[in-house]
Amino acid sequence: MPVTTNTKVQSGIQDINQEFKEREVQAKAKELDIPYVNLLNVHINSDFARFLSQEDSEKANAILFMKIGKKLKLATSDPDSAEVKALIEDLKSKKYEISVSICSEESVKSGQKIYYKEQYKKHEEIENIIEEKDLGTYVDEIENLSKLEEKIEKSTYDVALNYIQVGGFKTNSSDIHFQPEEKNVHVRFRIDGVLKSVFKISLEIYEGITKEIKQLSNLKLNVTNVPQDGQYSFVVNKRKINVRVSILPSHYGETCVMRLLDSQKTFVKLEDMGFEGESLKNLQEAVNLPHGLILITGPTGSGKTTTMYSMLQAIDTNEKKVITIEDPIEYNLEGITQSQVNPDVEYTFSSGLRAILRQDPDVIMVGEIRDLDTAETAAQASLTGHLVMTTLHTNSAIESISRMVNMGVKSFILAPALDLIIAQRLVRKLCPNCAATKAITETEREHMQLSLDSIQNKGLQAPVIPNELRHPVGCDKCSETGFMGQIALAEVLKFNQELRDLLLEDKPMPEIYEYIDKHLKMVTIHEDGILKVIEGVTTLDEVYRVAA
Numbered sequence: 001m002p003v004t005t006n007t008k009v010q011s012g013i014q015d016i017n018q019e020f021k022e023r024e025v026q027a028k029a030k031e032l033d034i035p036y037v038n039l040l041n042v043h044i045n046s047d048f049a050r051f052l053s054q055e056d057s058e059k060a061n062a063i064l065f066m067k068i069g070k071k072l073k074l075a076t077s078d079p080d081s082a083e084v085k086a087l088i089e090d091l092k093s094k095k096y097e098i099s100v101s102i103c104s105e106e107s108v109k110s111g112q113k114i115y116y117k118e119q120y121k122k123h124e125e126i127e128n129i130i131e132e133k134d135l136g137t138y139v140d141e142i143e144n145l146s147k148l149e150e151k152i153e154k155s156t157y158d159v160a161l162n163y164i165q166v167g168g169f170k171t172n173s174s175d176i177h178f179q180p181e182e183k184n185v186h187v188r189f190r191i192d193g194v195l196k197s198v199f200k201i202s203l204e205i206y207e208g209i210t211k212e213i214k215q216l217s218n219l220k221l222n223v224t225n226v227p228q229d230g231q232y233s234f235v236v237n238k239r240k241i242n243v244r245v246s247i248l249p250s251h252y253g254e255t256c257v258m259r260l261l262d263s264q265k266t267f268v269k270l271e272d273m274g275f276e277g278e279s280l281k282n283l284q285e286a287v288n289l290p291h292g293l294i295l296i297t298g299p300t301g302s303g304k305t306t307t308m309y310s311m312l313q314a315i316d317t318n319e320k321k322v323i324t325i326e327d328p329i330e331y332n333l334e335g336i337t338q339s340q341v342n343p344d345v346e347y348t349f350s351s352g353l354r355a356i357l358r359q360d361p362d363v364i365m366v367g368e369i370r371d372l373d374t375a376e377t378a379a380q381a382s383l384t385g386h387l388v389m390t391t392l393h394t395n396s397a398i399e400s401i402s403r404m405v406n407m408g409v410k411s412f413i414l415a416p417a418l419d420l421i422i423a424q425r426l427v428r429k430l431c432p433n434c435a436a437t438k439a440i441t442e443t444e445r446e447h448m449q450l451s452l453d454s455i456q457n458k459g460l461q462a463p464v465i466p467n468e469l470r471h472p473v474g475c476d477k478c479s480e481t482g483f484m485g486q487i488a489l490a491e492v493l494k495f496n497q498e499l500r501d502l503l504l505e506d507k508p509m510p511e512i513y514e515y516i517d518k519h520l521k522m523v524t525i526h527e528d529g530i531l532k533v534i535e536g537v538t539t540l541d542e543v544y545r546v547a548a
Contacts, residue, residue: 018040018104018106021106022040025102025103025104028102029101029102032079032102034079034100034102035100035101035102036101036102037065037075037101037102037103037107038103038104038107039063039065039075039103039107039108039110039111040104040106044063044065044110044111044114044115045067045222046114046115046221048064048065048067048115049115049116050215051064051072051091051096052064052087052115054115054116056083056087056090057108057112057115057116058112059083059087060078060083060086060087061077061081061083061084061108062074062075062076062083062084062087062108063075063076063107063108063111063112063115065101070095070096070097071096071097071098072091072096072097072098072099073098073099073100073101074088074091074098074099075100075102075103075107075108075111076100076101076102076103076108077103077105077107077108079100079102084100088100094344094345095344095345149200151163152164152201152205153201153205157205157208157209157211157212158212160201160208160209160212161209161212162234164176164187164198164209165234165241165258165260166236167189168189168258168260169236169241169262171191171196172191173190173191173260174190174191174193174301175189175190175258175259175260175301176188176189176190176257176258177189177190177195177255177257178206178210178255178256178257179255180206180250180252180253180255181200181252182252183203184201184202184203185200185201185202185253186200187199187200187201192428192481192484192485192486193301193426193427193546194428203252203253206253210247210254210256213232213245213258214228214230214247216232217230217231217232217245219245219247224249224253224254225249226249227247227248227249228245228246228247229245229246229247230244230245230247231243231244231245231328232245233263239262239263239264240264241261241262241263242260242261242262242263242328242329242330243258243259243260243261244258244259244261244328244330245258246258261330261331262331263330264331264332265331267306267309267310267313267331268310269314270284270307270310270311270314273303273306273307273310273487273488274487274489274528274532274537275490275492277523278521279490279491279492279523279528282420282492282494283420283422284314286311286419286420286494287311287312287314287315288315289419290385290387291382291383291384291385291387292382292387292388292417292418292419292420293379293382293388293390293417293418293419294389294390294420294421294422295369295390295391295392295418295420295421295422296390296391296392296421296422296424297391297392297394297395297396297397297400297421297423297424298393298395298423298424298425299393299425300393301426302425302426302546303424303425303426303486303488304391304424305330305331305367305391307424307488308365308389308391309330309331309333311389312324312336312365312389315363317334317336318335320362320363321337321359321360321361321362321363322335322336322337322361322362322363322364322365323336323337323338323339323356323359323363323364323365324338324339324364324366324367325339325340325352325353325356325364325365325366326338326340326365327340327341327349327367328340337359339352339356348374349366349367349368349369349374350371350373350377353366353374353377353381354377357381357384357386361386363386363388363389364378364381364386364387364388364389365389365390366388366389367390367391368390368392368393369390369392369407371407372407372408372409375404375407375408376408376409376410378390378417379409379413379414379417379418380413380417382419383413383416392404394423396524397421397422397423397491397492397493397522398493398513398516399423400423401414401418401421401503401509401512411503411504411506412504414503415500415501415503415504416500418495418500419494419495420492420494420495421492421493421495422490422492422493423490423491423493423525424488424489424490424491425488425489425490425525425529425546425547426486426487426489427486427487427489427529427532427542427546428481428483428484428485428486428538428542429483429484429486429487429537429538430471430472430482430483430484430536430537430538430539431472431473431474431475431477431478431481431482431483431484432484433475433477433478433484434472434473434474434475434477434478434482435470435471435472435473435482435536436470436471436473437469437470437471438468438469438471439467439468440465440466440467440468440469444540445465447540448530448533448534449465451526451527452465454524454527455523455527455531458517458522458523460521460523463531463534465534469533469540470539471539472539487537487538489525489526489528489529489532489547490525490528491522491523491524491527492523493516493520493522494520496520498515498519499512499515499520502515526543526547526548529542529543529546529547
């Protein structure tokens with residue numbers, strides 16, 4: 001009992017002493033004509049830690065305690081110090097408006113405890129070294145990961161996240177999915193376009209992993225009811241892996257998807273990606289055009305960015321200046337100037353594109369057309385001596401025309417600008433080590449013949465349907481799936497003067513579609529898929545999976 005009473009007395013004395021200190025700071029604030037704040041009585045949002053590093057906070061003895069739009073409120077015990085002034089200038093350079101309040105040293109320390117407690121610290125980058133001999137098939141890797149489930153549950157959040165993201169890298173996954181359910185969280189990897197289950201983790205460890213992802217991505221830690229997007233990176237074998245993060249509120253909590261992008265990825269030639277015949281010829285000619293607009297279309301995960309980067313790599317950057325504006329920069333390209341949008345300073349695709357035009361470029365790559373302003377600026381840039389490449393979310397090459405028109409791009413701008421539209425999907429390739437042949441069924445033959453008749457009606461040569469088709473079997477090398485890698489199915493629409501005239505005359509879309517079908521001899525995505533089935537590259541099931 002005496003100890004307890006003593007503790008209470010000491011606590012009371014501390015409170016009185018602190019009150020006197022706060023009164024002294026209040027008097028100083030009045031003397032300096034600076035607002036006073038007592039952070040001991042203010043709820044501090046831990047999310048503000050992302051605006052101020054622990055080092056800068058401790059140097060300046062300062063803390064951010066309020067944010068309204070671009071306005072930040074800074075509290076410090078020494079507003080006249082050189083460190084505080086340097087901190088203010090740094091924040092102003094990032095387009096923030098700063099107002100300064102004076103507070104006690106105890107106030108600052110209380111804020112720092114909230115800011116920089118262990119779960120909000122930016123952990124040191126974990127060094128991941130993976131020997132080539134340790135890389136098994138992805139079935140082996142997923143099996144190994146499933147054994148880590150118990151270890152992940154006992155790990156710190158940063159280590160748990162690292163286990164999962166390195167596992168994604170080792171299995172050559174394009175995406176990692178966290179799906180909260182009533183009792184746990186389902187973790188899945190997307191490999192060769194198909195989701196594979198890995199394991200389930202507890203809701204508790206997932207909450208910590210989500211906070212770690214948010215902190216790394218500079219997202220709001222205390223917001224869970226609105227979507228958030230961000231990005232960060234991790235390192236494997238001294239190569240940087242960029243991660244695009246999408247977080248979405250769901251019934252059982254926030255669902256998170258992480259897209260993995262290897263910054264040192266090497267891009268194959270267009271012909272190795274699946275482009276062939278007239279389509280390949282049109283693409284190769286397009287990258288050497290002095291000006292024009294090239295659209296690459298398809299849903300998310302259809303390989304649009306890979307095709308665009310491969311086309312950029314086919315350009316002679318010694319003779320031409322190439323500039324990109326992206327969100328985010330997915331891969332690093334040598335000899336090319338790459339720029340990333342930043343909405344916080346109003347640097348968007350549209351404003352960035354206008355700025356790029358003042359840099360005297362020959363070729364411009366715009367990551368995506370999202371609005372009318374960007375679409376019109378891109379089209380106009382192509383009319384003033386620039387080759388412009390960009391992506392658009394549509395299902396087919398023909399639909400891209402109506403999409404641009406419906407966005408509001410005037411036909412007198414669009415018609416002369418467009419040179420090429422590429423629409424594509426990705427299918428899995430049959431494993432070359434284990435695929436086996438089976439006799440073709442009558443149903444398969446009938447389905448394939450419809451596409452071959454369409455190709456012949458366009459005046460193109462169609463192959464003969466074989467009596468046997470290759471099918472997946474499964475072996476160690478393809479992890480028993482029967483597939484290994486992906487290849488593009490594509491349709492390439494090359495514009496001629498007659499098609500441009502139809503657009504200029506504002507002809508109805510059905511008439512434009514009819515002209516394309518009859519006169520431009522474009523092989524559709526589905527038809528290209530049938531040709532690849534006959535070549536033994538993929539299967540009918542794969543073609544119907546992505547291009548019904």
